[in-house]
Amino acid sequence: MADLIDAFAVALKAALGFQAIFFALLAIGINVQFGYTGLLNFGQIAFAMVGGFGIAISVTQWGLNFWVGVLIGLLAAVVLALLLGLPTLRLRADYLAIVTIATAEGLRLLFRSVSATPVTGGTRGLASFNSQFFALAPWATSGRYSVLGTTWSGAQLWVATVGWVLVALASLLVWALVRSPWGRVVKSIREDEDAVRALGKNVYLYKMQALVLGGVIGAIGGMVYAVGTGSAIPDQYQNANTFLAYAALILGGAARVLGPVVGAMVVLFILQFADTALRTLISNGVIPEGLLTATDVAQIRFVLVGLGLMLLLVFRPQGILGDRREVMLDAR
């Protein structure tokens, strides 16, 4: 029983920590692109990577101010979105999907390559770029604090506080945007692109704006992650994470302002709970070593995500909060 409560507390902390914030921001970005506009961006993790590395490279390699690094990361995300969108947004949805996933994988391979090592640190990545951020914390970052029965270091608490403020701001922005004329146009693009075009709107431009906005929100997520882990390593940005964010979005409810936030918290809670529970069961000998070892548990997370994604899409595409009529997705 004590084990169960432990697992529960660990999972609760995961649902509130910087990882949940990271996936919430990724999913909010995807929500703008996929939920509202109908764009299949499968390379959201690439935006997070340029965001995180924007700070890391600016601070450690170029010796710039942390906040200049944030600006550079955001700028890099805008450039990436433009580069991806220019060739593909005029084509059918699956082309954007293929190009974005290919770009995300290609960028990761490029960042971890030997030739990029002088800039990105290669497979080892970069570290120690966030001191300026922690210097702003109103409490001692080395102290330990207890919140809701879980223990946090001051640094974790500071990242989480700033992160959730960012999530709230991003959600507020999305809420305001989708109620505006802009929001109505992008939702109409999702429903019937040709009808919108017939009304004289520049569909291409609206799609591009949605792609850039979603990408920038994803980049902010990547920054929270980089600051939270204290390092930027190319292999942290595996593209399976994009689909974890998709799972979070669809579970919470696509095309709902709070869908991605609720989804990210629930997904992180479930994954962390399963992770801890499995590890406990293995160490207690309930699950025999031959069936599953402790090192396999890390992979279980993505097995669950894949399974969840399939089951959700088939049986409940609207997720927890969604409206079924809004998520009857079709190819275009």
Added chain:
Amino acid sequence: MIRLLLVACFGLGLATLGPGVAHAEGEAVVGTLKTSKSGPIDGVKVTVETPDGKEIGTAETDADGKWSVDVPGPGQYVVTINSDDLPDGISLSGSDSRTVTVEPGRRQPVSIGLEDGSRGSGGGNVRAVQLLVDGLRFGLLIAMCAVGLSLIFGTTGLTNFAHGELVTIGAVAAWYINVQGGVPLIPAALLAMVVGAAAGALNELGLWRPLRRRGTGLIAALVVSIGLSLLLRYLIQIVYGGFSNPYAQYQSQRAVDYGLFTLTNRALVSIIISVVVLVLVALMLQRTKMGKAMRAVADNRDLAASSGIDVNRVILVVWMMGGALAALGGVLLGLSDQVQWDMGFRLLLLMFAGVTLGGLGTAYGALVGSLVVGVFVQTSTLVIPDDVKYVGGLLLLIVILVIRPQGILGSRARIG
């Protein structure tokens, strides 16, 4: 003047270095001097210095052409060979020295280029021919895996992101049958093709046919295929493990010299198998009733159904064929690059590049496009480093979409 650059080099089998070579723990620089015409070159003096000119040590190459110098610690060293010691007819192809960085605890191999004036038309061209042949092998392999992907897209409209896992399943199944089961690789590969066909059939019967019956949209189906891909990929990692393993046979083959290029026998056989299989597939599509039905369904499904073709049966055969071809491709990839849990996913992106380049949905387009992608990826290493060669292939994909989104053989109508 016909010349050939022959690279003298490589401390490959470090543990098997000849007598007189120190095996002590610690950093060292090592290498071998030889060309294919002269064989190993002995008695050449090698000097190792620090970058600021302080001598660390010297060595002479032994009867196997090998040399080794221990260095005091990690860091940069300049290795110079005495070109006056080289026998007649052999000259340096570039500089007589190289600067290398030695990592902690590592015996750093150093290669210094030599020419023996034997054949070829200059080093660069021969390397280009070598890469072209490698690229053809790789492109044929991608094509074999991608034919199924393209036909599945053509007949059902599904962009199957889980196709890479069919490749991995084939390779891993063959590995279990071959290494754990002790069955020779050729029957193991045939069995793996059966497993691949079964996996394809299971895909269609267990998942995609029921989903089509439910009327699931294509985008939803695409996301489902992503979920399936994640599920299978990480399940394979749990079962098979995160390491890369070779097959039990055909591993230690020497490259055979064909004049302008060298090729191991397994690579040659891989090319032959791919060509034969692809020709058979083309004949099947062109001549047999089932092949014609496949092309008819891919072209216009409703028209095919109304002219009496059993569409579901055709789609099932497409899945089984695609699964078997992907499995065979996986075995051949495992033969050249070893078996890994995510090998299929890494190949998937190149398959997409090939299929898009050729034209989504066309079987011959997948073949042409994959060949171009394979050759492009390999020959791009002439100018870009080896570890970013896949990035070049993915860049090619994006460039194609800008210039000709319907691909080489595709029709405008498909791109929406």
